[in-house]
Amino acid sequence: MDPELKFKKINYTDVSLSGGYGYNWVFARNWLAAASLSLALGYKSSSSDTNHSTFTLKDFSFHNFNIDGVGRFGIVWNNMRWYYGANAIIHTYNYHKSKFSTNNIFGSLNIYVGVNFGRMK
Known part of the structure; x- marks a missing residue:
């Protein structure tokens, strides 16, 4: 194994600025569909115990965006x-x-049922 790939600790930093668009659509009586998409420009950096463990300005790189x-x-x-x-x-x-390098895609699906206590017909 490559000795440069052996380490015990990794420090990972991710800072991002995001913006997006959301839309709600009432397509039938009592039904609502909603969707939103957001993109973020993120700056990611990491260091391990094989090099220094704190981030300094000399570590800044445009390749981390x-x-x-x-x-x-x-x-x-x-x-x-x-x-x-x-x-x-x-x-x-x-x-x-x-x-x-890594590309991660993950998500969650939630299904729910409820009752409104404040407003009765």
Whole structure:
């Protein structure tokens, strides 16, 4: 194994600035669909115990900038007494270096049922 790949500790930093667009659509009585997409310009850096363990300005590199994304999608039925729905959140992250790179995509799906106590018909 390459000795440069052996380490015990990694410090990873990710700072990002994001913006996006969201849209809600009432497509039938009591039904709502929603979607939003966000892109982020992220600065990622890492260091390990094989080199110094703190970030300094001389470590700054324009090669550490990446574009990440988040998508949120949902659908809800609501009759003012009961509501049912589902939503999904999907994240994408990128990290690229000369000896290591990764593209991560992960998400979650939520399904829910509820009752509104404050407003009864």
